Amino acid sequence: MSHINRSQIDRVAELARLSLSDEEADRLSIELDSFLGYVETLNELNTEGIVPTSHPIPLSTPMRDDLPEPPIDPELAIRNAPESAGSAFVVPKVIDSESL
Amino acid sequence: MSTAFATIDELRTALDSGKSSVVEIVTDCIERAEASQDSIHAFIGLRAAGAIDDAKRADARRASGEVLSPLDGIPVAIKDNMVQAGEPTTCASRILEGFVSPYTATAVERLERAGAIIIGRTNMDEFAMGSSTEHSHFGPTRNPWDLTRTPGGSSGGSAAAVAAGIVPAALGSDTGGSIRQPAAFCGVVGMKPTYGRVSRWGLVAFASSLDQIGAFARTARDCAEVIEVIAGHDHRDSTSIPAPVPHYAESFHGDLNGVTLGIPTEYFEAEGVDSDVLESVRAAIGQFEKAGAKTVEVSLPHTRYAIATYYLIANAEASSNLARFDGVRYGHRSRDANGLTQMYRKTRSEGFGTEVQRRIVLGTYVLSAGYYDAYYRKAQQVRTLVRSDFERAFETCDALVTPTSPEVAFAFGDKTDDPLTMYLSDIYTASANLAGIPGVSIPCGRVGGLPVGLQLLGKPLDETTPLRVADAYQRATDHHLHHAGSSE
Numbered sequence: 001m002s003h004i005n006r007s008q009i010d011r012v013a014e015l016a017r018l019s020l021s022d023e024e025a026d027r028l029s030i031e032l033d034s035f036l037g038y039v040e041t042l043n044e045l046n047t048e049g050i051v052p053t054s055h056p057i058p059l060s061t062p063m064r065d066d067l068p069e070p071p072i073d074p075e076l077a078i079r080n081a082p083e084s085a086g087s088a089f090v091v092p093k094v095i096d097s098e099s100l
Numbered sequence: 101m102s103t104a105f106a107t108i109d110e111l112r113t114a115l116d117s118g119k120s121s122v123v124e125i126v127t128d129c130i131e132r133a134e135a136s137q138d139s140i141h142a143f144i145g146l147r148a149a150g151a152i153d154d155a156k157r158a159d160a161r162r163a164s165g166e167v168l169s170p171l172d173g174i175p176v177a178i179k180d181n182m183v184q185a186g187e188p189t190t191c192a193s194r195i196l197e198g199f200v201s202p203y204t205a206t207a208v209e210r211l212e213r214a215g216a217i218i219i220g221r222t223n224m225d226e227f228a229m230g231s232s233t234e235h236s237h238f239g240p241t242r243n244p245w246d247l248t249r250t251p252g253g254s255s256g257g258s259a260a261a262v263a264a265g266i267v268p269a270a271l272g273s274d275t276g277g278s279i280r281q282p283a284a285f286c287g288v289v290g291m292k293p294t295y296g297r298v299s300r301w302g303l304v305a306f307a308s309s310l311d312q313i314g315a316f317a318r319t320a321r322d323c324a325e326v327i328e329v330i331a332g333h334d335h336r337d338s339t340s341i342p343a344p345v346p347h348y349a350e351s352f353h354g355d356l357n358g359v360t361l362g363i364p365t366e367y368f369e370a371e372g373v374d375s376d377v378l379e380s381v382r383a384a385i386g387q388f389e390k391a392g393a394k395t396v397e398v399s400l401p402h403t404r405y406a407i408a409t410y411y412l413i414a415n416a417e418a419s420s421n422l423a424r425f426d427g428v429r430y431g432h433r434s435r436d437a438n439g440l441t442q443m444y445r446k447t448r449s450e451g452f453g454t455e456v457q458r459r460i461v462l463g464t465y466v467l468s469a470g471y472y473d474a475y476y477r478k479a480q481q482v483r484t485l486v487r488s489d490f491e492r493a494f495e496t497c498d499a500l501v502t503p504t505s506p507e508v509a510f511a512f513g514d515k516t517d518d519p520l521t522m523y524l525s526d527i528y529t530a531s532a533n534l535a536g537i538p539g540v541s542i543p544c545g546r547v548g549g550l551p552v553g554l555q556l557l558g559k560p561l562d563e564t565t566p567l568r569v570a571d572a573y574q575r576a577t578d579h580h581l582h583h584a585g586s587s588e
């Protein structure tokens with residue numbers, strides 16, 4: 001059975017913001033197909049009405065006192081940026097660009 | 101004294117009696133780490149100068165009669181996916197190139213406060229995705245028992261660092277078996293506590309509903325001491341459990357009277373399990389009975405669905421978590437791109453390795469419009485069934501005994517061609533992450549000269565019983581005393 005064609009891989013790569021070579025895209029379409037074939041075993045199970053587990057240990061949202069704490073020093077945070085100007089992260093121009 | 105292969109307990113005795121100083125212990129430790137880099141390659145980075153400074157402070161404290169905790173002055177390695185202020189964190193990935201953390205992970209901060217000396221960052225599969233430590237941007241770690249074999253993964257560097265006698269303890273993280281399986285392959289103790297027991301603040305996220313920090317050590321007692329220090333509620337992690345942390349060793353009686361151990365039928369009948377591995381585990385079960393434990397057969401009927409469920413959930417959550425690596429705020433940025441979108445795409449494909457991109461693609465697909473219910477929601481429903489299996493099993497027993505891995509350490513390249521065969525090596529470990537329960541792997545013998553791991557799984561928040569059983573076993577046997585290169 002085949003679930004995946006090349007245009008689906010290209011769409012996923014676009015959603016995931018990856019840049020795949022032809023060779024990589026072809027390999028991934030085979031691997032994704034084999035993965036989806038494997039996980040099809042779950043369809044043997046009737047899960048109607050079963051509550052999904054999103055979190056293994058049930059906890060209610062914890063509350064705490066709303067006390068200010070010192071944030072990470074912005075200077076330290078910006079130091080990791082590949083490109084920065086003052087206290088700002090520099091990114092490629094986004095206005096009037098087709099890349100949006 | 102020689103500090104190689106020493107336990108925490110032995111190092112503390114040497115410190116208390118004045119036979120060794122912390123500076124001596126830490127210097128030895130760093131020398132061993134450096135000397136073994138060419139052969140074992142357990143570390144991505146060593147903190148030589150910082151660790152020696154910390155050691156001097158620990159000696160000064162001790163001289164003035166102040167000892168912060170039982171771990172004061174004890175060297176510990178951390179997996180390179182937990183941040184420490186002023187130190188790099190790479191997750192064994194090119195994408196975190198040049199990143200230096202502005203803050204410290206809670207688990208690491210608790211070690212620091214206890215006086216433990218962080219000596220370096222250990223190798224791992226990139227972003228903890230893998231079971232062999234072959235998927236590291238910096239090259240693989242080799243198994244100290246046999247350099248042609250993998251140490252397991254993803255916390256392979258931490259396991260190998262303890263197995264090679266470099267450090268007495270190390271931190272790891274376990275999303276589907278990434279502490280327990282390398283502990284088994286390297287012949288050391290490795291524990292993943294209950295989900296939420298140790299704060300994930302400062303742990304680079306892989307799959308947030310599965311990730312948990314834990315520890316490696318040479319003995320169950322040492323492992324318990326490290327867990328005790330790093331565990332406990334943290335308001336910075338909203339999934340952190342607000343429950344008191346017991347003093348585990350108080351329950352280590354040596355005997356197992358009153359303990360009922362469950363043997364899950366499905367785990368002993370699974371396909372592709374090495375019969376010699378099963379034999380070692382069965383022999384250990386005999387030992388547990390001799391120590392006073394009762395055993396009962398239990399059933400975990402959804403075991404065969406666990407791996408598919410695990411990989412759906414883990415990859416989906418990973419694809420979402422790894423969206424943050426975009427070349428804007430930290431790490432690698434492609435120099436060869438026009439416009440924002442191309443910058444994102446090239447940065448990510450240059451920065452992430454093959455396995456990480458594979459998982460991002462799988463995860464993005466199963467979360468994409470039209471497929472969410474069929475895959476992710478379905479997997480979450482089966483996750484409920486897997487959890488219920490454990491709840492039912494724990495009605496008749498206090499802990500479960502299983503092999504940790506279906507086989508002993510495999511050779512490099514054995515499973516890299518077909519990702520699915522690599523995924524199946526997590527068959528005994530991934531269910532515990534789905535259910536959120538604690539598990540510890542201990543060495544229980546050797547097959548063909550390589551260590552075999554036995555896994556003990558406990559009820560949610562009951563790390564005590566698996567650790568108590570592990571400790572009783574180690575009092576009665578000597579498997580944990582053998583190490584790579586030791587004579588019989």
